[in-house]
Amino acid sequence: MSNTTYTDAGQDVHVADSSTKTIWKTFWILLIITIVEITLALIHLNTGFPPKLLVNSIFIGLTIVKAFFIVAEFMHLGHEIKNLIMTIMMPLLLFIWFIIAFLADGDSWKNMRKNLAPGTAKPVEKVQVIHEEGGHHE
Amino acid sequence: MDTAVTAKKKWWSGGHSPFNVSYGKLMMWYFLLSDAFTFGALLISYGTIRFMSTSWPDPNEVFRSFPGLGHANVPMGFVSLMTFILIMSSVTMVLAVHAGHQRRQKDVAKWLAWTIVGGIAFLSCQAWEWTHLYHEGAWWGRNPFVNADGTAATSNFTNFFFTITGFHGLHVTSGVVLNIIILSNVLKGTYEDRGHYEMVEKVGLYWHFVDLVWVFVFTCFYLL
Numbered sequence: 001m002s003n004t005t006y007t008d009a010g011q012d013v014h015v016a017d018s019s020t021k022t023i024w025k026t027f028w029i030l031l032i033i034t035i036v037e038i039t040l041a042l043i044h045l046n047t048g049f050p051p052k053l054l055v056n057s058i059f060i061g062l063t064i065v066k067a068f069f070i071v072a073e074f075m076h077l078g079h080e081i082k083n084l085i086m087t088i089m090m091p092l093l094l095f096i097w098f099i100i101a102f103l104a105d106g107d108s109w110k111n112m113r114k115n116l117a118p119g120t121a122k123p124v125e126k127v128q129v130i131h132e133e134g135g136h137h138e
Numbered sequence: 139m140d141t142a143v144t145a146k147k148k149w150w151s152g153g154h155s156p157f158n159v160s161y162g163k164l165m166m167w168y169f170l171l172s173d174a175f176t177f178g179a180l181l182i183s184y185g186t187i188r189f190m191s192t193s194w195p196d197p198n199e200v201f202r203s204f205p206g207l208g209h210a211n212v213p214m215g216f217v218s219l220m221t222f223i224l225i226m227s228s229v230t231m232v233l234a235v236h237a238g239h240q241r242r243q244k245d246v247a248k249w250l251a252w253t254i255v256g257g258i259a260f261l262s263c264q265a266w267e268w269t270h271l272y273h274e275g276a277w278w279g280r281n282p283f284v285n286a287d288g289t290a291a292t293s294n295f296t297n298f299f300f301t302i303t304g305f306h307g308l309h310v311t312s313g314v315v316l317n318i319i320i321l322s323n324v325l326k327g328t329y330e331d332r333g334h335y336e337m338v339e340k341v342g343l344y345w346h347f348v349d350l351v352w353v354f355v356f357t358c359f360y361l362l
Binding site: 019020023026041071075095110114 | 149156157158159164167171174175178179182183185186187188189190191192198213214218221222225226228229231232233236343346347349350353354356357360361362
């Protein structure tokens, strides 16, 4: 940057044009993914067609794709050297354990409340749910 | 900055940053990493509580209003607009950073100004949404919405919604404040005198992070 010569400046402009293109390309990717998500949510809302589990998996997958483009292109991490990429991305691997452990804990908590507290007074609907689930298990 | 990056370069032998970025930028990255864990912890605790609940309010029932449309049922409508505004403001921010690389002072100022406009627009949308939900009876500790299966819901839903979107909104607010400070420095010529616009890049990293968090908040509260 400091010792800018004429040729350097020329290269700068060239690089600039291609990176402006990348910026807008990233914008369109993010916009299209968001529109797909919203459309899918509305289709599911009106027809119930793609099963909830499938729709949610698609949403999470697309969210990670969007996150990738924001971090790699807008935050420029994809163009940094490997050392920087690793020092940022490696600690985030903890999230894999973090998410699995806590969601599994929440799920087991729900099952314990349903199965281990059969005598407690509950709203009618909830009792029905317990009955069905209990019958399923036995 | 534009040092040739070759595979054989000994990054850890000293004399230069092993990360090939300035101290300030590296520290911004580390701060954002810690902030990612803060938001991650909030969203995962929300997920945990949701997994332990037998049922949960349907977001399409809760978030279905649009300003000026009265009682029209527009699920996802308003939040789509908010998402679009935030993505757009991220784009104007990259364009500001980009203009900074080329030392085009006026363009940096122009794109930063648009980013500030986007940030304020997003915050206004959030203010409207919060006010609307408040008038429907939702607030911390109060939840007027029923679960998807028709049972009465606890206030877990509203507590998490207001806490997490509020914490995100706080980040947007401080981002707007930072952008305003940076814009005034750009206009004063501080970075022109300094010879580089790296400060715009650092604040830009923060701004994109705020957009990144919104992507996850959007999925967790409005889609799932």
